[in-house]
Amino acid sequence: MQQLSNEQLLKTAQQFGTPLYVYHSEKITEQYQKLKTAFYKPNTRFFYACKALTNIHILQHIKNIGVGIDCSSINEVKLALHAGFEPKNILYTSNGVSFEEIVEAKNLGVTITIDSLSNLEKFGQTFGNTYPLSLRIRPNIMGGGNIQISTGHDESKFGIPITQLQQILNIVKQTNINVEGLHIHTGSDISDIDVFIKGIEVLFEIVHHFPNLKFIDLGSGFKVKYKDGDKATDINLLAQKIYEDFDNHAVAKDVEIWFEPGKFLVSESGYFITKINVIKHNEEAIFVGVNSGFNHLIRPMFYNSYHTIKNISNPNGVEKEYAITGNLCETDTFAWQRKMSETKEGDLLCFYNAGAYGFEMSSNFNSRFKPAEVMFKNDEPHLIRKRDVFEDLLKNQLPLD
Numbered sequence: 342m343q344q345l346s347n348e349q350l351l352k353t354a355q356q357f358g359t360p361l362y363v364y365h366s367e368k369i370t371e372q373y374q375k376l377k378t379a380f381y382k383p384n385t386r387f388f389y390a391c392k393a394l395t396n397i398h399i400l401q402h403i404k405n406i407g408v409g410i411d412c413s414s415i416n417e418v419k420l421a422l423h424a425g426f427e428p429k430n431i432l433y434t435s436n437g438v439s440f441e442e443i444v445e446a447k448n449l450g451v452t453i454t455i456d457s458l459s460n461l462e463k464f465g466q467t468f469g470n471t472y473p474l475s476l477r478i479r480p481n482i483m484g485g486g487n488i489q490i491s492t493g494h495d496e497s498k499f500g501i502p503i504t505q506l507q508q509i510l511n512i513v514k515q516t517n518i519n520v521e522g523l524h525i526h527t528g529s530d531i532s533d534i535d536v537f538i539k540g541i542e543v544l545f546e547i548v549h550h551f552p553n554l555k556f557i558d559l560g561s562g563f564k565v566k567y568k569d570g571d572k573a574t575d576i577n578l579l580a581q582k583i584y585e586d587f588d589n590h591a592v593a594k595d596v597e598i599w600f601e602p603g604k605f606l607v608s609e610s611g612y613f614i615t616k617i618n619v620i621k622h623n624e625e626a627i628f629v630g631v632n633s634g635f636n637h638l639i640r641p642m643f644y645n646s647y648h649t650i651k652n653i654s655n656p657n658g659v660e661k662e663y664a665i666t667g668n669l670c671e672t673d674t675f676a677w678q679r680k681m682s683e684t685k686e687g688d689l690l691c692f693y694n695a696g697a698y699g700f701e702m703s704s705n706f707n708s709r710f711k712p713a714e715v716m717f718k719n720d721e722p723h724l725i726r727k728r729d730v731f732e733d734l735l736k737n738q739l740p741l742d
C-alpha cells in the first residue's frame with residue numbers, strides 16, 4: 342500500500358513549513374487501479390470529481406493515468422481544459438447554474454448534465470437535438486454519511502425528481518432533445534451498496550423512454566476508511582452486483598457505465614501537517630492548539646467528520662487524551678477526547694485522509710494565509726502551491742475612487 346512515512350512527512354514539513362498539505366501521487370494511482378480491477382469491463386469509465394481537489398498538478402496526474410474528469414462549475418471545466426483534458430473526457434454536472442453557463446460549457450464541447458426542468462426546456466428550445474445531453478435524476482432515496490452530504494433524497498435540491506418524469510418526457514419530445522445519458526449521484530460516504538442498487542433500479546424503470554441512451558452515470562459517494570473499524574464501500578462486491586444488474590437488463594446491457602469518484606481517488610493521498618502553538622492544561626481537557634483551524638480543514642466542524650491525527654514529532658510516546666483545536670477566533674475543534682502520543686509545544690501533528698475536500702474548502706477566515714501544497718512524485722516532494730503572503734489578502738481590494 343502506498344503511504345508516506347513519518348520521516349518523509351517530518352522532513353517535508355521542515356523543508357516547506359506548516360501548515361502544509363502534502364499529496365502522494367502514487368497513492369492516487371493505486372486507488373484508480375483498485376477501481377479498474379473491480380470494474381474491469383471496457384464499458385466502464387471513470388471521471389474524477391475534481392471538486393475534491395483541483396490543484397493543477399493533481400489534475401494533470403489524474404489525466405496522465407487515464408481518468409476523465411467531472412466538473413461542478415464552469416471554472417472547473419476551464420481548469421480541466423487548462424490541465425490538458427480533452428473535452429470528450431470532461432463532464433459538467435451542473436447544479437443550480439444559469440443557462441448562460443450551460444451555453445458556455447456547450448461551446449467548450451464538454452458533456453453536460455442538466456439538473457432542472459427549467460434549463461432543460463431552455464436548452465431544448467435553443468439547441469433542439471444538435472447537442473446531446475445527460476439528465477440528472479433525483480431518485481428519492483436516502484444515502485450518504487449524513488444529511489448534509491446526501492443528495493438523492495426527496496428533499497434534496499439536486500437533480501430532477503423522478504416524480505417529474507412526465508414533464509421531462511414532454512420537454513424532450515416537444516423540443517426534440519437528444520438524451521444520451523442518465524445520471525444519479527446520491528451522496529458521499531456511502532458504504533451501503535444497496536443505495537447504489539436502488540438508484541440503478543430507479544433508472545432502469547425509465548431507460549426505455551430514452552432510445553438514444555449511451556451511458557448511465559452512477560455518480561459516486563464511494564466511502565474510504567477514515568479510522569480503524571470504518572466500513573469502506575466494498576467496490577469489488579459493488580462491481581459484481583452492478584454488472585449482474587446491467588447484464589440482465591434488456592436496454593442497460595448495451596450502455597456504458599460511468600462513475601465520478603472524488604474522495605475515493607484523493608482522500609488517502611493527502612496529509613495535512615500543523616504545528617502545536619500552545620498547550621493549555623485546563624480542568625476539563627488538555628487543549629492542544631495548532632497553527633490552523635477550520636479555515637484550512639473544515640470537515641470536522643462542518644460534517645463532524647473524523648480524521649486520524651498523529652504526533653509525528655513523537656510517534657511512540659505515552660498516549661494521553663487531548664482536545665485538538667486551532668488558532669481561530671471561533672470554535673474550531675478538530676478532535677475531542679482524542680488519544681494521541683504525548684505532545685509538547687512545537688510538535689508537528691499530521692491529519693490523515695486530508696486529500697479530499699481539505700485545501701479545496703479552505704478560506705482566508707481571520708485573515709490567515711491559505712496553506713502551501715506539496716506533491717510527492719517518485720519519492721520526491723515538489724512544491725505545487727506556495728503559501729499565501731500578506732499581499733494576497735489585499736490583492737482584489739480597490740481604493741475608493
Ligand SMILES: *Cc1c(COP(=O)(O)O)cnc(C)c1O
Nearest residue numbers: 390526529561562601602603604
Ligand atoms: C461531489 C460529487 C461527486 C464525488 O463525490 P465523492 O463522495 O467525493 O466521491 C461525484 N459526482 C457529483 C455530481 C458530485 O457532486
